[in-house]
Amino acid sequence: MRHIFAFMLITIYSSLSLAHQETSGKELLQWLSNLPRHGIEVSADHWLAIAEDQSESTALEIVQLYSKYLDRGRLDKRYFQPGWTIPSQPQYSSPHPEIPQIKDIQPNIPEYQYLIKALNNLKLWNKSAYQIFPNELVLFKGDIHPAVSLLNQWLMALDLAEELPNHIYSQEHKDVLTSIQLKYKLIPDGRLGPMTRQALLSITNQRIRILKANLERIRWLPKRLPYPRVWVDIAGFTTSYQSSPQRAFHFKTIVGSPKKQTPVLKSDIENITVNPIWKVPHSIASKSLLKEEKKQPGFFSREGFKVYKNWNDNSPEIAVDSVNWQALTQKSFTYRLEQQPGELNRLGKFKLGFKNSHGVYLHDTDKPELFDSANLSLSSGCARVNNIETLVETIALDQGLMPELNNYKKSNSPKKLNLNKHIPVYIVYFTAWPDKVGRVRFRDDIYQLDNALVSWF
Structure with missing residues (x-):
């Protein structure tokens, strides 16, 4: 009822009072009335403030406030999605005597x-x-x-x-x-x-x-996104390489499970590793892999793992069979495991590296049949990319690095190919997103990150 009452007041005000004001007064009201198209509702209190104070200055102040909302988002992502660490790039930063153009401050991406x-x-x-x-x-x-x-x-x-x-x-x-x-x-x-x-x-x-x-969520992103870029769509289980608005490659992707979520972040891909070594995170080594070794003695040897005494960089390698694995627990597990390149390596043939505090990256897999699974949220946080060799070759081709890549592929040892130009990578979480033809698809909220955000609206 309060919204209806506010709307009635502003309608009366606009029809009576604004008829005697300059065009800018009507433009301010028109500007605010366009916001619901963008999913932003002007609060009843603000409509009432405009109706009660018949001055353009009040309306302009409110327009400036909602300009910031349209520019960088109305809600604080730190509270509504704490794991969202992608920095925004606000365009509208200070009050301006003129009415801002919506097209100049709204997100400039087709989606x-x-x-x-x-x-x-x-x-x-x-x-x-x-x-x-x-x-x-x-x-x-x-x-x-x-x-x-x-x-x-x-x-x-x-x-x-x-x-x-x-x-x-x-x-x-x-x-x-x-x-x-x-x-x-x-x-x-x-x-x-x-x-x-x-x-x-x-x-x-x-x-x-x-x-x-x-x-x-889109308003939390930078206003414009660069080309080329790699876009990892967590809830859409897709990785895209977009070198221009007209050229994009899409790859089915396995992402982190709800208990080991793939993080939302922005970084820059710096290199491609061919035949990567998997440096196993302690949480995985001391839990799931130790469990496998206990269940199937000799598992570490068969799977090509090297064992190091501890996590120091200069820690010595020790023989796999020199450790009494059966006596270890998750708490007493202090060793570092590294799986060597080969057909059994969990990272597969390729890894795309970028700096981040979560220790995640994009990589191949030794089990491509998993991409046919009904459930694609089953990794430990990294993104496993189907047909990643096509992605790697496309990037190398665009950067003139195909000769080096082809040489590295002939080797069985780890080879790191540094990119001539770093490629921005965005790992994002959207539960509604357009497909290739522009039809919006609604996804499962696999990480239950919609609850607080959706409830606000």
């Missing part, structure tokens, strides 16, 4: 526009669903009705279906709606009726909030 389009499309469905699908309309399998094609559009906008038959209510429609009915504990008859329409509206409202949350 932002796709999410805006999806957001406003779902808002239209929210408003029109009752008229398009009135209470008396019930669709059964085999029904021919003009509302079917509109239902198709709604389901696709919600990312609940792919292409469906037009005009005739088919088994495919019934299957989609039955799954929705089961989720909302409705009678699973697969029919479109008032209760199922309400379930679709509930999903629509939730999707709107998810889109607003992910638009906010």
Whole structure:
């Protein structure tokens, strides 16, 4: 009710008082009224402040505040997603006597526009669903009705279906709606009726909030992203190499499990290692690998691990069979394990290195069949990239390093290829993101990072 009251006040104010003001007063109100398109709602308190204080200065102050929100985000990422360490690059930094242009301060990446389009499309469905699908309309399998094609559009906008038959209510429609009915504990008859329409509206409202949350995440990014860049989309299980707006390569990717999450970060890829050595993190060596050695004695030798007495750089190598592994526990495990290059090496043939405090990197795998798994969030934090050799060769080709790479590939020992120009790498987390053709897809919140952010909207 308070939002309605505020809207009524500002409508009266704009129609009566602003008629006598300069054009800038109307422009300020128009500027604020455009913000919901971007997933930013002007608070009732701010509308009331403008209505009560009939001066342009108040409206301009509020516009300047929301300009900062549009520029760098309204919410503090340190509280709403503490692991987000990608630095932003605000463009709008100080009050300005002129009205800022939205196009100059909004994120300048194509995905932002796709999410805006999806957001406003779902808002239209929210408003029109009752008229398009009135209470008396019930669709059964085999029904021919003009509302079917509109239902198709709604389901696709919600990312609940792919292409469906037009005009005739088919088994495919019934299957989609039955799954929705089961989720909302409705009678699973697969029919479109008032209760199922309400379930679709509930999903629509939730999707709107998810889109607003992910638009906010985009505002936490730098305003413009460089080319070339490597983009690791955690929730989308995809790594992309984008050398220009028109040239991009995409690779299926295995990411960290919910207990060992792949971190959100920005860094620069400095080198490519061919035949990498896996320096096993202590947490993995002392837990899962020690468990395997105890279960299958000789595991370390068969898998090509070298053992070092401790974690000092000058620590001596010791014989694998000189240690009583059965007597060790996770707490008493002080050794360093390094797996040598070869077919069994967990990192596979290639590793892309970049500085970060988490010790993660992009790498190949010794088990490519895992990319066919239904669950791709199963690594210990690093990103395993399918067909990584294509990614490596594309980068080397772009940097004129193919001769060196080809020579290194002939070797069985570790070889580090330093890039001529470092490539920015962004590891990001978005639960709504456009696909290759611009259709927004909604992803599972695999790390449960949406809860606080979505609830705010």
